[in-house]
Amino acid sequence: MASRAAQQGFFFRLHIDFSLLMGLIILIILGQVILYSASGENMALMQRQGIRLGIAFVVMITLAQISPDSIRRWSPIIFLAGLIMLIAVLLVGTKALGAQRWLNLGLFRFQPSEMMKLAVPMMLAWFLAREMIPPNKKRLLVAVIILMIPVLLIAKQPDLGTSLLVTSAGLFVIFMSGVSWKLILAFIIAGATFTIPMWFFLMRDYQRQRVLTMFNPESDPLGSGYHIIQSKIAIGSGGSFGKGWLNGTQSHLEFLPERHTDFIFSVFAEEFGFSGILVLLAIYLFIVLRGIYITTQAHGTFSRLLGASIVLTFLVYIFVNIGMVSGILPVVGVPLPLVSYGGTSIVTIMAGFGILMSIHTHRKMLAH
Template sequence: MTSSAITRPGERERLSSKLKQIDWTFTVLLCIIAALGTAMLYSVAPLAWHPWAAKHLMRFCLCLALMLALTLLNLRIWLTLAYPIYGAGFFLLLAVMAVGHTSLGAKRWLQFGPIQIQPSEIMKIGLVLALARFYHGVSAKDARWSWKLLFPAGMIALPMLLIAKQPDLGTALLIGFTGAAMMFLAGLDWRALAAGVVGVVVAVPVFVKFIMKGYQRDRVLTFLSPEDDPSGSGYHILQSKIALGSGGLLGKGYGLGTQSQLNFLPEKHTDFIFATFAEQFGFVGCTVLLLLYGAIIFMALRTAMRSHSHFGRLAAGGVTATFAFYILVNASMVMGMAPVVGVPMPLLSYGGTEVLTVMIGFALVQAVRVHRYAEVTSGKGMLV
């Protein structure tokens, strides 16, 4: 049998070739962080699989299988689905305003029987794909500065307004940060970026005074001085700082710690799980965790830079920016360096839609790696 006959394209050969191109080290790192999240959720139950740890592990395993399946999709399919996914996310955000499920004073979810989804998480992927597709067809000159940039600005601003109205200030900020990062990666002129920063600085006081809801304004003021109301609006930050400090260098040990085990720390399984982790494993444990996150960000950026297609570079870069902002905002919030805005620590915090969003995003990054040599057009075909 000749060499050409052996390597003739076929489903088995194509699938085997694609599986070899997947970054398995990257995948293992994701599994390690998810395993740490499961262990932390088990510890704060306390020491029980229910109600959080078992669900978190099951969701991650399902999302991992989905990630590996979506990785095999040609980038042309991601390109084709970009605007429909963005449109579906935007429609679901509108549906939340009309028939959304309210919990803890916020209307952020849609209820479908036993299933509850958060459309703002879907929009994070939809925005990255839509912006990558838009800039894929725009010249470098127009990407730097032109009237055409009104389109991506609108694509960013509209979902931000809908999400902020839910209200979900943290996710709205993440959407804005991701959009700004993608515009910068696409080649936005630095003067336009500087003008945008100045505009945001000028708008912040107006936003805080006239648009923010009362409790959101309290969070900002509390962030500046949490000691003024230690049993009220400053309680979250103060308890988080106590948990962080009590962990010391090596932590109090797995399953131990006063703040999380005695329920002093609120939202210990979601927004403040990083503080729980710090109390149990200390400074050294947090450093290791952040290094794991840093390795994932580095490998995803390397994948983005090696892509031969503009769409692939921007899509992988946008997903990486979203992931990095998740970590930055949550860690800053837990350490008292930013207001409490309800942003989870990816793969560590409990939450189904967030895990799904992160893993679909990394499916896109892996797809960019697998098809890094492909030139992406609007042509047909699902697999190369």
């Protein structure tokens, strides 16, 4: 016990939360194991992912060193910079796969929308923490506008997954700031009253069809439904204990699309079965709960709001990704956090955890 305390003290001085770090490391190891299988034992791809993870760790630890106060002060500037870059993307961005998401900065391509996943909650936390929470209606309106601008810009790229995550990150800040349930209810009713007439009067038949297919992919088995049908087959055929590592037929015979990115969970489910899934979900749950614990211990409204938003956005990542590959949510491009192959999301998520660690380890020991 003593040594553990000492160890924790050691990590604490490095501004690192040991429990969170352990959870993340276990998750990443598990993620690498399944990525090896999902990528078809592609070592080059593993290497690239390794480098990204290394960068992500450096970013996390670096951010953990910066005090929440500095982060708070920089928030509006980062948000503004992000906004400008989002506009730049729309004007001069690089197109890929039918969407305009990247800024070509010569050496590397940069995705400003990814940055907004952190910049938006930072900005909103900064704004709401300037005065007492819960915010009054006027401030709430301003907060919603701050949120809507980047969301609309991202949705226009179009990038449904990211705009969804940015929206939820912002909404979590607003929710955690204690907006009354009455207002939340009003918001939901307003949303519904806006959606229903749009569905019946404004949308054309083909648009309605597209939305219906999104919610019921089986109706289009060769088009958009193909992915989800194959994914469900992969998950379902995994059974209790799975087909074994590297033995997933769905993934290795290439029936499963995007198996090392958005659909990596299906590979995991196919090869490790329901028991493997429970282990993975347990690790995720541990990280989420640890995150919530950190935010409850946090000092200052800004830290609490931002911290809670980061943790809950992480939860949304998990839920939306697993929900979509298992067929309970429509398919929007959301990766399985820290497991899916792909650079920017890993860095953003780890940056978020860096901020969490900073929040946890920079507490002034005066509050009781």
